[in-house]
Amino acid sequence: MDAHQIKKPSIKVNFALNFLRIFSAAIVGLLTMPYITRVLGAENLGKVEYVYTIINYFVLFSALGIPMYGIREVSKKRDNEKELFKLVFELYLILFITTILSYLLIFVLINVSFLSNYRELIIIMSSMVFLSNIGAEWYFQGIENQKFITIRYITVRFLVFILIFLFVNKTEDYQKYAFLVVMLSFGANLINFIFLIYKLLKQKINVKEINILQHLKPIFTVFIATVSINIYLQLDNFLIGILSGDKYVGYYSMANKLIRYAISFITVIGAVMLPRLSFLFLNDKIQYKEYLKKSLHLMMILSVPCTIYFFVFSQNIISFMGGVDFNSSIITMQILSPLCIIVSLAYFFGFLILYPQGLEKVYTKATLVSAIFSLIINFYIIKNFQHNGAAVVAVLSELIAIVFMFVYLKNNGLVYGLFDNNLLKILAANFIVFSVFYIFLFTKINFFNNLIVSSILFPIAYALLLFFLKEKHTKDIFDKIIFNKIKK
Template identity: 30%
Template sequence: MASQTKLPSLTRNALLNSMRTVSSLLFPLITFPYVSRILGAENIGKINYSQSIVSYFALFAGLGITNYAIREGAKIKRDQESLTRFAQQIFTINIISSAIAYVAFFVTVAVIPSLHAYMVLLFIQCLTIGFTTLGVEWLYSIFEDYLYISVRTILVQVVSLILMFALVHKPSDYIIYAAISVFATSAANIWGFFYSRRYARLALTRAPRIRRHFNPIMTLFMNNVATAIYSNAGTTFVGAMLGDVQVGLYSVAMKVYVIIRQAINSLTGVSMPRLSYLSSNDPKGYLRLLNKLFNAVIVVCLPAAVLVFALSRPIVLIISGPKYIESVPMLEIIAFALAFTAPGVFLMNGILIPLRREKKVVVSTASGAAINIVIYALGIRAFGAPAACVSIVVAECTVFALALCFSWDQVRQLRLGGSIMHAVAGCLLVLLCNAVFARTVRFDNIFVDFAVRGTTYAVVYAATLLALRDESALFFLRKLLRKRG
């Protein structure tokens, strides 16, 4: 078994995790324009609706195990015996929760008649529950082994892409597409169980010490439940109230939002094990890293929101085609959530969870979920799917505001003012450029539109940061020049 005495480069891990996330996101991004045209909005709606049902049971199977295991495991990873004992306990608890989730899933599908029409899709998609449990990705995250995680994910994505183009050719192939999607997200996890021997010998234990782990796991689970409500319930509500076609349209906006949200979060997601380790062993180093990462989050998330808003029309047309043009207003609305989601997630994963304030995390996400459900219930019937997009923005804003309040004792020690001003200045210039384009230039070709305006906006924003000598921008520039040199 490998033991690590030197902590790997966070910059390298961030790049690797970004590559992994981008590859996972490129699969639906590349395939969605093809399958949305082949399968149609109705079949896409069926796939997304059934997936939203499965996601609730997958949520229960996972409990709050991943974040808890990473936080606690990172603090003891230099003690091989303690780490192995801890990993076996967590793995056993995860197997038990997955078995309960499967029983509940099969009973639910059997007793609810409206789900019988989605039976095949549901049974295919529920395989992700077991594969995710066996994947034990939390173990590799403890040791920050993002090279392995990235390589296995990219290889499976390539195979899945080949299968999709080879096997999906007509509307009735939506079942095949669902199966390939499950393979794309889950097949790599099969390797994970065997590769885990590098770090710990995983096996079921008769003494999982459930009582010891129960409270923090369940607290983090409640956070995951609340997050799932305002992330996934929109698909369920739209499907139940408005039908499969509206689900298909809403799913386009949500897909773009989720892709960009995950891409941004992947840059800092690798930091949780390191921050957990430093919070217990090097408080000053913890604050230094926290400051650097939070500044990076700020200068990335704000332009992401503005760029998606400005380029929403070509993005929708490129990904899905003219039949999904009604998704453009939805994407314009939900783009603003990107300004809050990454900072909110970072505050929770970078401060509240490492410092064992998981109860504050639950309060933040539960408040967002409650507001989200109210807007769903009152707004979707009257205003349609755009109301679900508004609810996402409001929920993310609420979660961020509360997480900021609960972590203010740490945040106030950071230097964030410069990054905020630089990001705002860059975003205002991008919006000004967008207004100029709207009044003076119209592109007939959507690819040219996206390329020209997207490149212009990115250059304007980057140039603004460099002109203002933003620390994060200069850091990335030095890294880039060093690699080229």
């Protein structure tokens, strides 16, 4: 049995590793975005984002619900090496079948007439399906040992960062950029795959013991929820492309991507907590509730100021990241800014409360309702209001899901006293910092209109407010820093 399967790694270490992995993707995106937007322009960038959206549906289809299901099941079996790798083999077998089916459908897709202009892009970006499924990130997250994938992801992303500036130099290079986008997200999965194949071959798994049917029902339950979520996450880009054109996809993607980068940092807390919460729910209910409350507070500490930041400084952010060609993205960013809070709560209710308790069906129903709403409204609103209409629907769809889940949790006594005085302190700090910066911004003082200066002052002011209001987690961090200095 491997040592990493016996010892439960530190949540702080796993958070740091998860954070580094997401940070490496976000920093490459943020550093290259001002360059890419100016080189490719809104239309060509929109083409890449449009095809990315299409292929991402095939990624979702082929993955079924395995990315989330795998984390939970691996975390349960991590202390039994034989059962663990039998599970990995079974899930890989399912992924192999769905990957083949996906490529058959993609072959049909590239022969559809209205997508003929995107044929080369579709072929290039279809590699996402294969690379996504072989990565098995769910295995590494389930055993709570993410050092392996973190090092590889950071290395690959650093190489891609350099390659973008070397090979994407003119408007026509959007296909090269598309390939590098795939490598940025999934290139490191090749290394993960080699590692896992080596581990599987060492196990000498008895094929007669393989039973993939046992996984199908729970996988499909999670799959329906995942697809429902991604209908309103990806449908907007798809419909904007069909109804309004590639240029508007570019405008929407600029604002949406930046906000999704922030959300990925916030939900990393949940991704780190999920394996531990799944384990604690079965073994220690008191600790489970404590970790749950801590998760909510930390997610709100990050998500509320992110919403404020994107809303208040949208003009400065878009001007810096995209230039004047993307001014149409400013209002879009303001509309989408509440997603930082809304998506964090949806993740918290769905994956940190319902999922460890085996209540994923509730989450599935919530996302289905949201997806149906998104489908019905988007056709009308995008046709009339383009990217800004899609932004409104995206926010409302997510909001419907969290209201649905919260009502269920409240009615079934599953809120666990999560909303306490400490949460009120977090909200109070955010209200104050929003009021101050919003007032200063409208005074047109150049000092506050400088994005770099305001981006430094904003988190400092917020952290100090949390400290003076004696917010629990901020106070703990400050106390540890002071204690360590005194100790030295």
